[in-house]
Amino acid sequence: MSARETVLQLRDIHKSFGDTPVLRGIDLTVTSHQVVALIGASGSGKSTLLRTINLLEPIDDGQILLRGEDISDPRVKADAVRARIGVVFQAFNLFPHLTVLDNVTLASRHVFRRARAEAEARGMELLEQIGLADKATEYPDRLSGGQQQRTAIARALATDPELLLLDEVTSALDPELVGEVLDAVRQLGESGTTIVMATHEMAFARDVADHVVFLDRGVIEEEGPPAKLFWTPSSPRTREFLARFLA
Amino acid sequence: MTREPRDTARPPSELELGRRAFRRRQTARSVAIAVVSTIAFAVVAWFTILSTPGWERVQESFFSIDAAVKAWPRVIDGLWLNIRVLFFAVIGVAIVSLLLATVRTLRGPVFFPLRALAAGYTDLFRGMPLIIVLYLVGFGIPGLRLEGLGRMPAEFWGTIALILTYSAYVSEVLRAGIESVHPSQRLAARSLGLGYAKTLRLVVLPQAARKVTPALMNDFVAMQKDVGLISVLGAVDAVRAAQIETAAAFNFTPYVLAGLLFVLLALPMIRLTDWYTARMRVREQMGSIV
Numbered sequence: 001m002s003a004r005e006t007v008l009q010l011r012d013i014h015k016s017f018g019d020t021p022v023l024r025g026i027d028l029t030v031t032s033h034q035v036v037a038l039i040g041a042s043g044s045g046k047s048t049l050l051r052t053i054n055l056l057e058p059i060d061d062g063q064i065l066l067r068g069e070d071i072s073d074p075r076v077k078a079d080a081v082r083a084r085i086g087v088v089f090q091a092f093n094l095f096p097h098l099t100v101l102d103n104v105t106l107a108s109r110h111v112f113r114r115a116r117a118e119a120e121a122r123g124m125e126l127l128e129q130i131g132l133a134d135k136a137t138e139y140p141d142r143l144s145g146g147q148q149q150r151t152a153i154a155r156a157l158a159t160d161p162e163l164l165l166l167d168e169v170t171s172a173l174d175p176e177l178v179g180e181v182l183d184a185v186r187q188l189g190e191s192g193t194t195i196v197m198a199t200h201e202m203a204f205a206r207d208v209a210d211h212v213v214f215l216d217r218g219v220i221e222e223e224g225p226p227a228k229l230f231w232t233p234s235s236p237r238t239r240e241f242l243a244r245f246l247a
Numbered sequence: 248m249t250r251e252p253r254d255t256a257r258p259p260s261e262l263e264l265g266r267r268a269f270r271r272r273q274t275a276r277s278v279a280i281a282v283v284s285t286i287a288f289a290v291v292a293w294f295t296i297l298s299t300p301g302w303e304r305v306q307e308s309f310f311s312i313d314a315a316v317k318a319w320p321r322v323i324d325g326l327w328l329n330i331r332v333l334f335f336a337v338i339g340v341a342i343v344s345l346l347l348a349t350v351r352t353l354r355g356p357v358f359f360p361l362r363a364l365a366a367g368y369t370d371l372f373r374g375m376p377l378i379i380v381l382y383l384v385g386f387g388i389p390g391l392r393l394e395g396l397g398r399m400p401a402e403f404w405g406t407i408a409l410i411l412t413y414s415a416y417v418s419e420v421l422r423a424g425i426e427s428v429h430p431s432q433r434l435a436a437r438s439l440g441l442g443y444a445k446t447l448r449l450v451v452l453p454q455a456a457r458k459v460t461p462a463l464m465n466d467f468v469a470m471q472k473d474v475g476l477i478s479v480l481g482a483v484d485a486v487r488a489a490q491i492e493t494a495a496a497f498n499f500t501p502y503v504l505a506g507l508l509f510v511l512l513a514l515p516m517i518r519l520t521d522w523y524t525a526r527m528r529v530r531e532q533m534g535s536i537v
Binding site: 054056079080082083084085087089091093094095096097106107110111139141142155156159 | 450
């Protein structure tokens with residue numbers, strides 16, 4: 001295994017919506033090829049944390065370092081940073097007026113200015129990998145939820161991002177479709193993609209993640225390798241949360 | 248409208264065959280009823296109008312074939328002018344209204360003056376009657392004796408006036424369309440690294456345009472008719488040509504002729520958009536629409 005380098009570093013992140021504090025001092029380090037799972041109740045700040053990393057949500061205090069570069073500096077070009085980070089949303093957010101392939105190649109063609117042929121070759125490769133090559137010319141609304149979410153994953157990967165953020169990617173799917181999306185994520189993790197994911201799928205977090213972070217009311221209550229966190233949690237709040245989920 | 252299933256590998260059941268036969272009978276009955284009622288209505292309408300005491304005189308002065316044939320060359324020449332004016336006006340409106348709509352959706356305090364200006368523009372030109380804009384532009388601007396613009400023909404000023412007025416309407420339609428695209432679409436586009444302008448051009452506008460196509464078409468057809476108003480500036484378009492012919496022959500048929508030609512002009516565009524929106528729906532959505 002190659003030497004691990006730090007991809008993402010969060011230092012004392014604070015964020016409030018109005019008077020409601022959502023993140024209250026988050027410190028987190030993600031190294032390359034690591035799969036980090038954020039778990040916690042709804043409203044614990046998982047999604048907000050992911051959105052601050054991608055600069056879709058400005059932070060109130062703290063620092064976000066992407067490969068050592070402070071991307072929370074207002075002088076940094078947000079679009080350039082976002083181009084280096086892939087995001088998959090809970091509700092897919094595919095573009096309904098573009099075909100599956102065009103959805104996947106949009107960023108390579110218009111942000112990275114790659115030639116159409118080149119972008120489409122890479123796009124087809126990804127769709128092949130994810131089992132959707134035969135749907136390339138379909139429009140998103142004609143696909144099932146699981147196929148849509150897999151398309152969204154391919155779209156996020158099309159520009160070979162340094163970091164992939166997954167925001168509860170299976171929450172909008174029924175149990176049967178959850179499996180196919182989780183398999184796609186598992187494959188990515190095994191192939192060495194650096195991933196930070198917010199998830200409610202405890203079993204999945206346990207199997208796939210290298211590092212699990214339990215967020216509670218805007219702070220990291222406990223973090224560690226899945227075996228440790230799920231079987232011998234040290235914090236009573238973690239135990240309480242897991243008891244409700246794994247019961 | 249029923250579509251037969253594409254799966255031909257399995258023969259349909261007795262039950263399904265029965266349902267299909269029933270639907271065919273229903274369709275045939277509906278068509279028969281429609282045909283009979285249409286004919287009945289037409290016959291009643293025809294005899295009612297024919298039996299009015301003044302019908303013969305009205306027919307002579309509004310529906311005279313001779314007068315129509317005589318007026319044809321001049322009116323069709325005039326209509327050609329309308330079409331040319333319409334062509335340039337549509338291009339002008341597309342550009343100006345898109346700019347206005349974009350400016351009005353810009354966020355941030357920096358753009359306040361631009362936003363306010365665009366809002367003021369739409370308020371002014373949506374409120375002002377087109378005919379007054381035509382007079383002000385058509386007689387006012389040439390009065391300034393600007394170098395090079397002094398000798399522009401009436402249809403030029405008419406086109407400008409149409410662009411000014413219709414851009415205000417169309418920009419509001421476009422703005423409604425832009426704001427109707429769900430914010431999560433912008434979020435997804437920005438997360439891919441697309442900037443504000445590219446997000447607007449590649450993601451928001453294509454979806455917005457589709458949502459407001461019927462409304463845009465409405466404005467297009469309205470403008471197609473209002474092109475006839477440039478005649479008040481002295482341009483010899485279809486309406487003015489009809490007026491000249493009417494005055495010469497003491498017969499109103501040329502007006503009817505011009506009116507019918509405007510209707511014919513509008514039809515292809517209306518059908519085209521109906522066809523286009525239906526195709527989009529079939530292509531991008533699954534299942535039937537109830």
